[in-house]
Amino acid sequence: MILPNKKYKIALIGYRLSGGGGDKVMANLSLFFESKGIEVHIITVIDEVSFPYAGKLVNLGLLKNSSNGIFNKFKRLTALRNYLNSNDFDFIIDFRFRTKVIQELVISRWIYNTKTIFTVHSFLIDHYMPNISGLTRFMYNHCYANVALVPDMKVLIKQKHNLKNVVTIPNPVNIVEVNEKSIEKIDITFDYIIAIGQFENPIKQFNQLISSYGNSVLPEKQIHLLILGEGDRTDLEMAVKKVKMEGFVHFLGYQDNPYKYLKAAKFLVLSSKNEGMPNVILESLACGTPVVSFDCPSGPKEMIHHHKNGILVENQNWQKLTSAINEMVTDDSLYQNCKQNTIESISPFLLENIGQQWLDLMQISTN
Secondary structure, three states, rough: OHHHHHOOOEEEEOOOOOOHHHHHHHHHHHHHHOOOOEEEEEEEOOOOOOOOOEEEEEEEHHHHHOOOOHHHHHHHHHHHHHHHOOOOOOOEEEEEOOOOOHHHHHHHHHHHHOEEEEOOOOOOHHHOOOOOOHHHHHHHHHHHHHEOOHHHHHHHHHHHOOOOOEEEEOOEEEEHHHHHHHHHOOOOOOEEEEEOOOOOOOOHHHHHHHHHHHHHOOOOHHHEEEEOOOOHHHHHHHHHHOOOOOOOOOEOOOOOHHHHHHOOOEEEEEEEOOOOHHHHHHHHOOOOEEEEOOOOOOOHHHHOOOOOOOOEEEOOOOOHHHHHHHHHHOHHHHHHHHHHHHHHHHHHHHHHHHHHHHHHHHHHOOO
């Protein structure tokens, strides 16, 4: 147990402070930890900052040159090592995806120099741990903890790699930020449903979602589809033309404030092949907006209570997804019931509650 009167010092390490779900969790936890009197240092690899955060930002992305060659990577690894060595951190929490095995072996065993917690933010755990279980155990069995987002992910990690130190802590939602930003006005005059994610990520399956929307009753009811995210949308525009939905499907690009669009939407649709624990579901519910989602691995079933705050659809059954989209607009009693339960349903995931789980894991008392 760390003594209650100690000034705790935590390093949060992520790729950036923009875009990704894991990076959003890192930003939110920095706000929580600082509110508890903890000294927070955020170390990022890429020079992108849009999320609200607290603490000192160490932006290693500023050291990255256009070639990004081996010497430049070594320079940044050295800068990371030197910074960690020059600070007496109580904990390091790593939010990055970790696919470069040799690099991650060096970081996990020889650069991180204090109690370290590694996080896994996708059901595709190979993005965070090597396929070779012996190597995974060498890299991650010695650390303080490995944090999975949901029970299914914890079971998968333990079964595949036999790690002994896996715990479950869900993603938090920052209700204060959501409430502040969701009240901003938008210049949209039509009714719409919404989907959010990277265009270039095939896991989101937006092309098939466009087809599902085109086959629904929504266009004839003048309810449009908004898609927020960035990337090459050539294939998605072709999907729109194929179902003749020009004028009904709108691409708004990446938005620093998605909450104002979520707030005004009739509901959110999540059509992914897999997830980790999609923040967008919590953010939608925090905006008072129900969710229609595939019951994909993993995350949606932890947040969506079927016919209570949304509709959970048999995984990858596109016909049933279209039916669920229709049900949300044709069954007003169901829709209103789901809508009125949205805010209450996120109570377990509020930042204060999830932040306390992190303090408990680290055995930190701030009383």
